[in-house]
Amino acid sequence: MSAASPRSPATLEQPGEGRLAHAGADHPPVPRKKVGVVLANLGTPDATDYWSMRRYLSEFLSDRRVVDYSRWLWQPLLQGIILTRRPFISGKAYQSIWNTERNESPLLTITREQAEKVAARLEAAFGDEVVVDFCMRYGNPSTDSVIRRLHEQGCERLLFFPLYPQYGSPTTATANDEVFRTLMTLKWQPALRTVPAYFDRPDYIAALGGSIQQAYEQAQADQGGRPDVLVASYHGVPERYLLDGDPYHCQCQKTTRLVKERLEMADDEIVTAFQSKFGPEKWVGPATVDKVAELARAGKKHIAVISPAFASDCVETLEEVQQEIRDAFLAAGGETFTYVPCLNADEAHIDVLTAIVKQELGGWL
Template sequence: MSSTVVVSDQPGEGRLAHAPSDHPPVPRARVGVLLANLGTPDATDYWSMRRYLSEFLSDQRVVDYARWKWQPLLQGIILTKRPFSSGKAYRSIWNHELDESPLLTITREQTHKIAARLKEAYGDEVIVDFCMRYGNPSTDSVLRGLQAQGCERILFFPLYPQYASPTTATANDHAFRTLMQLKWQPAIRTVPAYYAHPDYIEALAASVTEAYAAAEQRPKVLVVSYHGVPKRYLLEGDPYYCQCRKTTRLLQARLGWDDTQIVTAFQSQFGPEEWVGPATVEHVASLAREGKKRIAVISPAFAADCVETLEEINQEIRDSFMEAGGEAFTYVPCLNDRDDHIDALMAVMRNELGGWV
């Protein structure tokens, strides 16, 4: 990568060639990679949870009802009660050693591994960091920090294998809101969904194979559980449901299984309208009543374990299955910072960084 700066007394800074002597130092031009995940509360107390939930549930990509109708309900009723139940859920999975959510811990570990890989390949020409759509570290602060370090080009990578308006789109929206406020905007690319990438499917298959090998009794059915969305999202053109279904089909093909060994379901439904289904919590109970007493559950829509996997799947959905007569429940962790997952993310990044490094 060429540079128009000359060396100054400050590492990484210089004076622009042919610039006046009083021109302020500028950082050496670099490329930034910004990994973006959903978010996390700063703590599990009532007010921390309320701040986080207010930001999350006020996002019209997440709840797209008219604000005049939704906000009074949210601020007056939901946020009076829900911080207590959500705080309890987070406390059950909290990383007490670091006093943070597992999502934050894992995303940081992923970032460190990716940074090491990119440093080995490109030296200090590429800077890697991570941000959260809701909570901290905020997208705005980290994106501005990358620009301050000289990142004139930034690859923005939402860590969602399947595209959805309430996840990928809102992450991109937030990044571009920061760009709208900058005098000097970096060039930016957004990473598309990678739900069908061969390396991603390979990592999913390896995680399933390892979990089955470690189980005391081999599960009869693998439930591939994705976060749900209202059915009207599908009818309005959101590709999430179809991409989830394709991920399951590709995983099934890679494992060489028939239709009796793997099913797709959707979790985290709320509100009165119809959602895509079947609902995971109900479907696992049905499997138990049908005599399928040993199951495994995996959640490929999440790049890192979080409250929706560690608490909802491994506690609530497990309980639903066992109470309906199930005998053995195997949770297959998210890909997290597995080396094959990092390999897959790196393969996606190398393609999207083409022409920049």
């Protein structure tokens, strides 16, 4: 594979880290050229205690892509009021889903497994020409540390892959921002490509459809019936983001439509809703917690919920959907609640992620 890529005039004497052929004896070792692939997810606290949660939430909620209010108004409110109470509430939510065996959040566990499986697929195709790693926008492993580690390993070209099927300013854009900030500090910048949204790729829609069919078949076997309605619950954003040109809301709607067409569902068998509202302003809707209660009051006794905006199960799915939203449905008269897991490290999902990486590496390998 390395023969397909032109090498610089000063080449290494042998594979692996070594001395440049025409460099002086005091020249530092130079690693062999490689291509780096980084899978990026939202983030995770290091632990569920107050100070770990406060550090994580402070980083997350201080991001201007996430909360773009004036700093002189927002920061006193955030640091003085919100972060006094919020770490206790969020810590309790994380405690209910925490991976106690590895002492880490499920998001970290799943993202690592995704990276390992993609790495194995790419190694089978390209040998050791490609190095795969993963990072978090907030928390650890940080984007900065992973980019620097790959750079030190000789990755002169980097493919950065935000694991968000739908593009959003508070998700995809801020993940890319963090890479660019690291590159601004490097004397020798690697070439960089970022992966675009993949919400309408046929293989991604097929993977979603397969996971839904599997969940429905399991519900039929375990509960004696299929769900009456599938709720596609996406993370919400303020409505003004849509009005300002952020395509996220529209891409969510298209994902739902493509899933409906893939599974040949009737219009009343699938609905789109948005969860995780934060703050006082108007967000895109309907709110998932309200929608599931409305469905229960309308006589829908069995619903399923899937979260297509998340590549990995996390606190928003394992705690918010499976606990808070489930409770809202049952309290309003619903009887059976089926959660369709995120695609996580399912083989069909790894096929999709690997196919995207290979496509975006075109011309580099």
